[in-house]
């Protein structure tokens with residue numbers, strides 16, 4: 001059994017950006033992150049670890065996936081997707097608390 005089975009293609013080791021001589025290999029470690037004021041731990045989180053200097057980089061796809069899971073509005077505080085458009089919205093009767101300024 002391979003731990004990389006959840007990937008559609010086999011992860012390819014790449015040159016470390018820190019020491020430029022080692023190779024980053026995919027490992028599954030425990031991911032620590034702060035959610036508000038709670039320390040969250042995610043076991044078996046895909047990360048890239050250098051075999052020379054030990055530099056760790058969490059897999060960016062997995063991180064964004066996790067961020068999305070934890071907070072769908074993360075990174076976009078004012079913009080929201082219109083997932084459920086309401087057919088009977090009367091704009092004149094609704095007051096928006098903050099104007100659209102970007």
Ligand SMILES: [Zn+2]
Nearest residue numbers: 016019050053
């Ligand atoms: Zn390295």
